[in-house]
Amino acid sequence: MENLLRPVIVIGGSVLITLAVGWATDRLLCKADARDHDTPLWGLLRRGRVPYQLVLCAALLRGSYDQAKLLERHQAGIGRTLTLVLIGSAAWLVIRIAAAVVETTYSRYARAHRDPARVRRVRTQVELIMRVVSAIVIVVAIAAMLLTFPAMRAAGASLLASAGILGIVAGVAAQSTLSNMFAGLQIAFGDMVRIGDTVVVDGEWGTVEEITLTFLTVRTWDERRITMPVSYFTSKPFENWSRGTPQMTGIVYWHLDHSAPVEAMREKLRDILRQCPAWDGRAYGLVVTDSTPTTIQVRALVTAKDADDIWTVRVTVREQMITWLMAEHAYALPRVNTSEAVLPPQRLPSRDGASLRKDHDLPRTRRS
Template sequence: MENLLRPLIVVGGAVALTVVIGWITDRLLCQADERHRETPLWGLLRRGRIPYQLVLCSAMLRASYDETRMLERYSSAIGRTLTLVLIGSAAWLVIRIAGAIVETTYTSYARAHRDPARLRRVRTQVSLIMRVVSAIVGVVAVAAMLLTFPAFRAAGASLLASAGILGIVAGVAAQSTLSNMFAGLQIAFGDMVRIGDTVVVDGEWGTVEEITLTFLTVRTWDERRITMPVSYFTSKPFENWSRGTPQMTGIVYWHVDHSAPLEAMREKLRDFLRECPAWDGRAYGLDVTDTTPNTMQVRALATAKDADDIWTVRVTIRERMINWLADEHPYALPRVNTAEAPLPPNRTNGHPSPDGASPRRAHDSPGADR
């Protein structure tokens, strides 16, 4: 009877004590979170209550297991299992605590600074720091778990003796992975590209959605995801539209006839922009940038506060200008010279005759009046 009651008391007491301590700790964190609304630290620490309870329970069971005298045949295996659970839950708890501290630091920084570009840079650095911390804690936890096995402890001396050769072999084999990891750190702390930046990569326009130590994800305008190694951004040129200030200047081109009313087009461009909420009012303009035997190239430019708004401005003025020319000045649209087309007001293809007669059309034959 004693052999049955003692294990039940020890195990049940450890579980009950773990639940009670965990509940008390959680209530204390809730009260601290209510008293200190200016910081999210206490609320974030509550995310670690499960690994915290696992640490408590496994530690108490591991410490009192020898007194239970239960399953003595498997005592070594059970004790090692409890040790492994203790190491794993402790690593999990450390990662949660580190995450809460880093997230609290970023929140405080975000409240003190309103610059979106700087916040995106810090957010990128914070996310990569958390990944590095998680990787280091995970490696240390796995190493500690392996050291609990006698075979690994006995092989420690030989492993250390061959560590140099293994390091060289691993470095050669993982050259690509290591280059991506160093490129990820270079991106994070070199401020080359940040989460939320608008970039153009291989002709694809999109927004940086995720940055890890080895790869980067770009979300395109049509909801596709482009995943590429981070080493791409340290070895090849790319466009970062969010670098510096997000303000941008957009350009729209038209090919129009030589008789197009440029001054009227400038006035209409101004009117279109005033009616477009995406235009930030900084600048606009319309100029002739090139000519051909049949048309001339007209360039309009306008400004906006970011890449999304500049796209809206460009499509708006392109569409409205074409519609206005088609309705009010159809002669200004490109046409084939041999085709009959309406002439602009107060203009003719030839010189007016002295008696006021209309000029001859270009396709009339010299003997048409005979």
């Protein structure tokens, strides 16, 4: 009877203590979260209740399993299994606690600073720091698990002795991976590109969606995702439209006939912008920038507060100006002329008094 009750008491008691302590801790965190709404720390710490209970249960069972005297022939194996569970759950708990602390710090910084560029920079750094911390904790946990096996402890000396050679071989074999990792750290702390920045890479316009230690994801305007190694951004030029202030100046071009009403177009541009919510009101302008034998090039400058709004302003101005020209000044659109050209004035008489023929007597046409 004692041989049956003892394992039930040990295992059942460990489970009950774990559930009771876990429930009490969760209640305390809920009360703290309800009392302090300004910080999300307590709510984020509740995400670690599962690894927290695993740590408690594994620790209690590991400390009291010897008293259960159950499956004594496999006692060493069961004890090692509980040790592995304890190490793994402890690493999981450490990662959850670190994530809660880092996320709380970022939330406070985001509320205190209204500059979107600085907030995106800190967000990029925070995410990369969390990835580094998680990687370090996982590596340490795996190393601790391996050291629980006697064979691995005996092989430790030989592993350390050959660490130099292995390091050289690994460095050569993983050269591209290591370069991407260092490039990721350089991007995070060098403030080259941040999550949420609008960039143009290889002719593709999009927004930086994710940055890791090895790759970067850009979401294009048509919802495609372009995944690139982070070393690209440290070795090749790219456009970052969000660098510095997010305000932007956009350009709209038209190729029109020489008879286009430029002054009327300036007034129409002003009317279009006043009705466009995306225009920030800073500046606008319309000038003729080039002329060819058949057309003139008209350029409009518009401004907006960020890259998304400048796109909206440009397409709005382009569409409404073309619609207005077609309805009110159709002659201003590019066309092929087949009518008689305007000729120079009548020629002067020759020295002998004979008049030359008038130019309008010579019908000419031009094609453009």
